[in-house]
Amino acid sequence: MTLQTESLGKDYGNGSWGIRDVTLEFEDGIHGLLGPNGAGKSTLMGILTTVLKPTTGTAYWNGTDIVESPDAVRHVLGYLPQDFGVYPDLTLEEFLEYIAALRGLDSETASARIEELTELTNLTAVRSRKLRTFSGGMRQRAGIAQALLNDPELLIVDEPTVGLDPEERVRLRNALANAGADRMVILSTHIVPDIEATAKTVAILDSGELVTHSDTEAIIDHMTSAVYECCVSRSELSSLRDSYRVCRTVQHADGVDVRVLAETPPTDDAERATPSLEDAYLDLISEHNAS
Ligand SMILES: Nc1ncnc2c1ncn2[C@@H]1O[C@H](COP(=O)(O)OP(=O)(O)OP(=O)(O)O)[C@@H](O)[C@H]1O
Numbered sequence: 467m468t469l470q471t472e473s474l475g476k477d478y479g480n481g482s483w484g485i486r487d488v489t490l491e492f493e494d495g496i497h498g499l500l501g502p503n504g505a506g507k508s509t510l511m512g513i514l515t516t517v518l519k520p521t522t523g524t525a526y527w528n529g530t531d532i533v534e535s536p537d538a539v540r541h542v543l544g545y546l547p548q549d550f551g552v553y554p555d556l557t558l559e560e561f562l563e564y565i566a567a568l569r570g571l572d573s574e575t576a577s578a579r580i581e582e583l584t585e586l587t588n589l590t591a592v593r594s595r596k597l598r599t600f601s602g603g604m605r606q607r608a609g610i611a612q613a614l615l616n617d618p619e620l621l622i623v624d625e626p627t628v629g630l631d632p633e634e635r636v637r638l639r640n641a642l643a644n645a646g647a648d649r650m651v652i653l654s655t656h657i658v659p660d661i662e663a664t665a666k667t668v669a670i671l672d673s674g675e676l677v678t679h680s681d682t683e684a685i686i687d688h689m690t691s692a693v694y695e696c697c698v699s700r701s702e703l704s705s706l707r708d709s710y711r712v713c714r715t716v717q718h719a720d721g722v723d724v725r726v727l728a729e730t731p732p733t734d735d736a737e738r739a740t741p742s743l744e745d746a747y748l749d750l751i752s753e754h755n756a757s
Pocket residue numbers: 478482483484485501502503504505506507508509510656
């Protein structure tokens with residue numbers, strides 16, 4: 467399985483480009499598409515799911531041009547968009563049966579798939595409950611289940627964890643990790659931990675441009691800055707912010723624990739820390755903004 471984009475660009479009019487000159491290649495496994503708000507993630511996903519036409523370039527699924535022949539990808543696609551609506555009066559089981567019927571699954575195949583997918587998304591215990599009673603996280607997992615009904619080769623999921631509490635985010639991540647076996651999953655997010663543990667590769671977009679696409683370890687290895695941790699007073703924190711990129715702060719009674727990106731130790735007692743994908747992401751985005 468390969469999904470390639472070649473110099474993909476989308477002009478929304480008046481020279482407002484959603485993405486510009488994006489060339490990428492994904493193989494099977496889970497891939498993260500990471501970027502701040504407005505980076506172009508939804509635009510790229512819109513083109514890959516064939517609901518948007520690019521202004522420049524094209525994309526290929528297993529070598530077939532999907533702008534010319536959108537069915538090539540539509541037939542293998544499962545998609546969970548950002549604004550995913552459900553039917554509140556249906557139970558989960560009724561909802562999945564309904565979607566399965568719309569997609570042409572016979573009832574025997576549908577009931578076997580529903581059983582398998584409610585298990586995979588950890589929703590078996592609530593399959594007879596009406597969707598109106600579901601939490602945000604349960605609804606998103608129901609969205610993953612419906613997107614997988616046809617056993618798609620390609621699953622595209624747009625910002626699935628927005629508005630979820632930490633526990634629900636972990637459940638959703640697990641469901642996506644389970645869904646990632648034997649298919650290609652592209653998961654768009656601006657929340658780094660959503661993809662840190664599961665993604666094989668990460669593509670980072672910023673202001674419509676592809677900043678990097680690489681495996682997670684390589685992105686961390688290529689960081690230009692080091693990561694330091696230190697403890698400072700509240701007044702020292704603001705001068706630290708003037709000189710360094712601060713990744714994280716934790717306030718406590720004696721001051722503030724700070725994690726910063728720096729070339730040399732920012733304070734005498736600063737200690738080197740092991741960089742995470744989140745540090746590398748902040749490093750790349752701030753370098754990209756500065757360029
Ligand atoms: N229909 C549209 N008309 C005009 N500009 C648009 C349209 N859709 C998106 N854009 C612009 O294209 C750029 C990329 O937007 P996009 O929604 O693809 O980013 P995103 O990374 O998905 O952001 P978010 O996480 O906020 O959804 C933004 O500057 C946005 O304002």
